Amino acid sequence: MAAPQINPSILSADFANLQAELERIASADAAHVDVMDGHFVPNLTLGLPIVEALQRVSPIPLDCHLMIEDPDRWAPGYAEAGAAGVTFHAEAAAAPVKLARDIRAAGGRAGLALRPATPLEPFVDLLPEIDMILVMTVEPGFGGQSFLDVTLPKIRRARAAIGDLDIRLQVDGGISAATIERAAEAGADVFVAGSAVYGVEDVAGRIAELRALAAA
Ligand code: DX5
Ligand code: ZN
Numbered sequence: 114m115a116a117p118q119i120n121p122s123i124l125s126a127d128f129a130n131l132q133a134e135l136e137r138i139a140s141a142d143a144a145h146v147d148v149m150d151g152h153f154v155p156n157l158t159l160g161l162p163i164v165e166a167l168q169r170v171s172p173i174p175l176d177c178h179l180m181i182e183d184p185d186r187w188a189p190g191y192a193e194a195g196a197a198g199v200t201f202h203a204e205a206a207a208a209p210v211k212l213a214r215d216i217r218a219a220g221g222r223a224g225l226a227l228r229p230a231t232p233l234e235p236f237v238d239l240l241p242e243i244d245m246i247l248v249m250t251v252e253p254g255f256g257g258q259s260f261l262d263v264t265l266p267k268i269r270r271a272r273a274a275i276g277d278l279d280i281r282l283q284v285d286g287g288i289s290a291a292t293i294e295r296a297a298e299a300g301a302d303v304f305v306a307g308s309a310v311y312g313v314e315d316v317a318g319r320i321a322e323l324r325a326l327a328a329a
Contacts, residue, residue, distance in 0.1 A: 115281065115302050117327035118142035119320050120176050122285070122307030123167075124158065124256045131163075132170045137316045143176040143197060145285070145305045150181040153205055154254035161190055168195040178226065178285065178305075180253045181205065185212050192221025200224025200247050200283075203236055213242040224283065228253060229264050237274050244280060245303070246271050250296065251286025256307040260287030265299045272300025290322060297327040 122145040126134035135144055146164060151157035168175055174197035179188055184201035185208055191199045199221040206212050213223035224245035225236060229252060240246075248268050251258040264284075271282050284296045285305035293304055304327055313319050 114300070117297065117324060118281070118303045119310075119323050119327070120145040120283075120303060120305050121310040121316075121320065122147055122256065122305050123311075125307035125311035128159075131167060134311070135167065135171045135173070138310065138320065139172040140317045141173055141310075141320050142303075143174040144171055145307075146175050146177045146196070148177055148179045148181060148191075149254065152182045153202065154180045156180075156254045161187070161194060164191055164196060165194045174198070176200070176224075178224075178247065180226075183207075185215075188212060189215040189219045189221075192216045192219035196221055198222045198224055198245060200226050200245060202226045202228070202253075204228060204231055209236070209239055210242050213239070217244075224281075226253075226285075227267070229261050233267055233271055233274065240274060240278055240280060245283055246275070246280060247283040247285055248301070249286055250284045250288065250292075253286070258287055260289075260292040260295075262295070265295060268296060268299035268301055288323075290319075290326060293323055293326045294329065297329075302327075 120143045121138045124147040149156045149158040176198040177196045216223040222244035226247035283303035284301040288306040289309040
């Protein structure tokens with residue numbers, strides 16, 4: 114399995130100082146950017162103009178997690194803006210294969226996200242079209258929620274389905290020093306952490322600690 118990656122979520126950052134908050138996580142693998150539209154999830158965060166601005170100043174790649182309706186229309190624009198990864202929700206996409214191809218054609222890595230209650234199996238045949246699976250380990254919408262252990266079997270099934278394919282397996286929600294080993298043991302190799310990273314003074318130390326725990 115590939116070396117574990119730590120992607121802090123800027124949802125828990127100071128939105129009044131996003132450039133400085135990106136610089137604080139410069140030792141991470143990517144910045145996880147939660148785009149919420151107030152419809153697919155009951156929360157509203159930021160959209161394309163802000164991602165374009167972040168892209169100009171970020172010291173690390175941007176990994177955009179789109180919790181929006183109609184990703185078929187909007188997701189490729191995030192790749193065009195320079196985001197390294199663009200993940201859309203399986204529940205929201207009308208034509209996921211076309212969408213994944215559009216994201217890749219725009220230069221991004223395409224990710225497919227599953228809410229906790231969404232099964233993996235209907236999407237297994239799509240795996241050659243994507244670069245990442247995101248298994249949500251909380252209900253999407255808010256930071257600071259508790260990791261849902263009921264998602265562990267799906268992480269295991271996703272790891273088995275990936276097999277030899279070059280696909281990353283990301284987990285998002287409730288990842289901390291107390292839970293990351295469980296997710297890693299189940300097969301995840303990209304770890305999103307919001308409150309666990311931005312909730313401490315020593316952000317670089319926390320990133321290193323999470324990386325070491327995930328690799329153990
Ligand atoms: C939740 C978001 C997450 C969130 C994670 O809907 O997708 O990326 O920022 O926050 P923590 O790590 O605090 O659970
Ligand atoms: Zn997220």
